[in-house]
Amino acid sequence: MKIFRACFRNVLLALSGGAMLLAPSCKDEDIPKSAACDILMFSVDGQRWEIDGANITRHYPPETPEEPLVPTINLSPGATVNPPASEAQNFFADAGVAYTVTAEDGVTKKTYTARATRTPYAGCSITFFGVGDARWSISDSLITYVFPTKTEEALLTPAIGLSPGATVEPPASQAQNFFAEGGVTYTVTSEDGATQKRYHASARNRYSGCSIESFGVDGVAWSIEDTLISYFYPTGGTGKLTPTIVLSPGATVNPIAGDPQDFFADEGVKYTVTSEDSTATKTYTAKATVETSGGESWAWEVSGSRLTIRGVNGIMPNYQHNGTPWVEYREDIKSVTIEGMLNVGDRAFQEIAELSSLTMSNTVKSIGYYAFGYCRKLATVNIPNSVDTIGVAAFNECTGLTSLTLGNSLKYIGQFAFHWCEQLTTITLPSTLQYIGNHVFHRCFGLQEIISLNPVPPQAIPNAFGDTSGPVDKSRVIVKVPAGSVAAYRAADEWKDFPHIVEIY
Numbered sequence: 001m002k003i004f005r006a007c008f009r010n011v012l013l014a015l016s017g018g019a020m021l022l023a024p025s026c027k028d029e030d031i032p033k034s035a036a037c038d039i040l041m042f043s044v045d046g047q048r049w050e051i052d053g054a055n056i057t058r059h060y061p062p063e064t065p066e067e068p069l070v071p072t073i074n075l076s077p078g079a080t081v082n083p084p085a086s087e088a089q090n091f092f093a094d095a096g097v098a099y100t101v102t103a104e105d106g107v108t109k110k111t112y113t114a115r116a117t118r119t120p121y122a123g124c125s126i127t128f129f130g131v132g133d134a135r136w137s138i139s140d141s142l143i144t145y146v147f148p149t150k151t152e153e154a155l156l157t158p159a160i161g162l163s164p165g166a167t168v169e170p171p172a173s174q175a176q177n178f179f180a181e182g183g184v185t186y187t188v189t190s191e192d193g194a195t196q197k198r199y200h201a202s203a204r205n206r207y208s209g210c211s212i213e214s215f216g217v218d219g220v221a222w223s224i225e226d227t228l229i230s231y232f233y234p235t236g237g238t239g240k241l242t243p244t245i246v247l248s249p250g251a252t253v254n255p256i257a258g259d260p261q262d263f264f265a266d267e268g269v270k271y272t273v274t275s276e277d278s279t280a281t282k283t284y285t286a287k288a289t290v291e292t293s294g295g296e297s298w299a300w301e302v303s304g305s306r307l308t309i310r311g312v313n314g315i316m317p318n319y320q321h322n323g324t325p326w327v328e329y330r331e332d333i334k335s336v337t338i339e340g341m342l343n344v345g346d347r348a349f350q351e352i353a354e355l356s357s358l359t360m361s362n363t364v365k366s367i368g369y370y371a372f373g374y375c376r377k378l379a380t381v382n383i384p385n386s387v388d389t390i391g392v393a394a395f396n397e398c399t400g401l402t403s404l405t406l407g408n409s410l411k412y413i414g415q416f417a418f419h420w421c422e423q424l425t426t427i428t429l430p431s432t433l434q435y436i437g438n439h440v441f442h443r444c445f446g447l448q449e450i451i452s453l454n455p456v457p458p459q460a461i462p463n464a465f466g467d468t469s470g471p472v473d474k475s476r477v478i479v480k481v482p483a484g485s486v487a488a489y490r491a492a493d494e495w496k497d498f499p500h501i502v503e504i505y
Contacts, residue, residue, distance in 0.1 A: 165191025
């Protein structure tokens, strides 16, 4: 009716002589309102998101923090959106964020879902581990803590920091007994679920031991009897020497091992060992003695192809190359028997080419420098239980050696002792062993299995298992260790380079 009246008025104006015919006039409220209810553009910080139907998405890199974001939203003319674009939202939530757009007509509506995703992290590391205010040490896969004061065993609840998105089992909220043998094993799984890493966490009090476990000079171990450390040198031995000293775990010694000392002095050298917890000390005397000859305490004879050494607490002198009294028989000797001797001298049987059989009585305590070096036909060696020291290069380049038995008193293996024994496939190290010098097993290319019976990893000097010029292939060697000691071996120098360390079953 309103429209009709407006038109009728215009007709009257025209008929009354108006200058022009006016068109019908309509108010804004008379124009139909839009039913469009689309999100035309969606962006965050200037980065446009993809709109596919009712889904709005964007993929972010893994380092993107999952935090609320404020979007910019362009709508169809006259349309409105709820929740408003000005409100920050967590688009990383599993369900995303639902936006309802209402058209200008106030009736038509459409719902969009905006969702952000990111690439999951591949990291599976423990980045922090602590209990209370104490931060524990993390070294590779071993987590350790030494309590500064005596602490009773108790269940402790740790704080654990992980790679972003990673999870850990058992969870950090569970209290654990880290004093238990072997500690507590944690398995960390990456956010993407593709990788895992195991950690072994353990705590202990400071050690109370204060012993010198082994003592040597230039790779040659000295004898330790109670608090007396001694060694017999050939004629002319003199001057200051620098020892290598292995102590009880955590203990310290004064004077330090790196200081040269005059062990030939009448009173020897006093060493005081202090336990890690400072509750105990022990003083040792280290003394070198010049041995002029074997005297009448031992004798030797060659019968056919057999060399026999006999003695009553006999001390064999150390020899220079080709300096032994039986050197003229070296081409004939095929077997050696040592009876009643305390030690085997340096270079005593070096380069006896045909030597294939070796027998030592259970009185021998030490085997000297290069004692059986280059005896390439020697196939089987049984070290008696009395031996505590194998000297430098004692069996160097015994390339025919296929069977080796080490006695259960052995503490010290000098450098290059079994260098280039390339046919050895299995070695069993006794529970008493404490020290393996550098290059002991250099070029032992056939080695496939090492059985170490000491729950505390023997100290292995760098390159004990070979350097780049002739390394043991550690990737194929199985190292078997006592139950509960796998973590300790995996953390110990040289040992940790073996990827396959398992418990002895």
